[in-house]
Amino acid sequence: EAQVTQNPRYLITVTGKKLTVTCSQNMNHEYMSWYRQDPGLGLRQIYYSMNVEVTDKGDVPEGYKVSRKEKRNFPLILESPSPNQTSLYFCASRIQGYDTQPQHFGDGTRLSIL
Amino acid sequence: AQRVTQPEKLLSVFKGAPVELKCNYSYSGSPELFWYVQYSRQRLQLLLRHISRESIKGFTADLNKGETSFHLKKPFAQEEDSAMYYCALFRWPDHTGKLIFGQGTTLQVKP
Numbered sequence: 001e002a003q004v005t006q007n008p009r010y011l012i013t014v015t016g017k018k019l020t021v022t023c024s025q026n027m028n029h030e031y032m033s034w035y036r037q038d039p040g041l042g043l044r045q046i047y048y049s050m051n052v053e054v055t056d057k058g059d060v061p062e063g064y065k066v067s068r069k070e071k072r073n074f075p076l077i078l079e080s081p082s083p084n085q086t087s088l089y090f091c092a093s094r095i096q097g098y099d100t101q102p103q104h105f106g107d108g109t110r111l112s113i114l
Numbered sequence: 115a116q117r118v119t120q121p122e123k124l125l126s127v128f129k130g131a132p133v134e135l136k137c138n139y140s141y142s143g144s145p146e147l148f149w150y151v152q153y154s155r156q157r158l159q160l161l162l163r164h165i166s167r168e169s170i171k172g173f174t175a176d177l178n179k180g181e182t183s184f185h186l187k188k189p190f191a192q193e194e195d196s197a198m199y200y201c202a203l204f205r206w207p208d209h210t211g212k213l214i215f216g217q218g219t220t221l222q223v224k225p
Binding site: 044051105 | 120123146148156157158159160163183196200204206207208210211212213216217218
C-alpha cells in the first residue's frame with residue numbers, strides 16, 4: 001500500500017532532550033516536506049526537500065533540522081526542543097516538487113514538550 | 115505575499131442543509147487550488163482539485179479567478195462530512211514546490 005509513515009505517533013518529552021521524528025514513503029517520490037499544524041494557524045511548512053541531498057527552509061524552520069540521505073526517508077530533528085514546539089507534525093510527499101500532483105500525508109505526530 | 119484565507123474557523127449546519135466553505139487566495143500568477151479534508155484523528159487527504167473538475171463525495175468547487183475564490187460547496191450536508199477542511203494553493207511555476215494552506219475550517223454537521 002502506498003503510504004507515508006511517521007514515527008512516533010505520540011511523544012511527550014522534556015525541554016532540551018534531542019528527538020527525531022522519522023518519516024518514510026514507499027512511492028519513490030522525489031519531494032518531501034514537513035508541516036506543523038497549530039489551531040488557528042493551519043499548516044505551516046517547516047522544511048522541504050526536492051530530492052536526495054537537497055533540502056531547504058520553509059516558513060518556520062527555527063529550532064528544526066532535517067536530512068535527506070535516501071529518497072524514501074526524511075527525518076525531522078529537534079536538537080533542543082522547547083515548549084513552543086509542542087504541536088502536531090505532518091510529513092508529506094509528492095512525485096516531484098515542480099508538479100501539481102496531490103501530496104500524500106502521514107498520520108501525524110503529536111509532540112508535547114514540557 | 116501569496117496567501118490563502120478561509121474566513122470561517124467553524125461552520126455549523128444541520129444535516130441536509132447546503133454547505134459552502136469559503137476560500138479566497140491572493141496570487142497574480144496561475145494558481146492550482148486544492149481542498150484537503152482531515153477527519154477526526156486521521157491524516158489529511160485530498161478531497162478535490164480545481165484542475166480535475168470532479169465531484170467527490172458530493173462536493174464541488176469552482177475556481178473564480180475574477181473573485182480569486184475557490185469555495186467548496188455541497189447541496190445536502192451529511193453527518194459524516196464533519197471534519198476540518200483546508201484550502202491550499204500551489205503557485206505555478208514554483209521552484210519550492212510549496213503548498214500554501216489556509217487556516218482551515220471545521221465543518222460540524224448536526225443531526
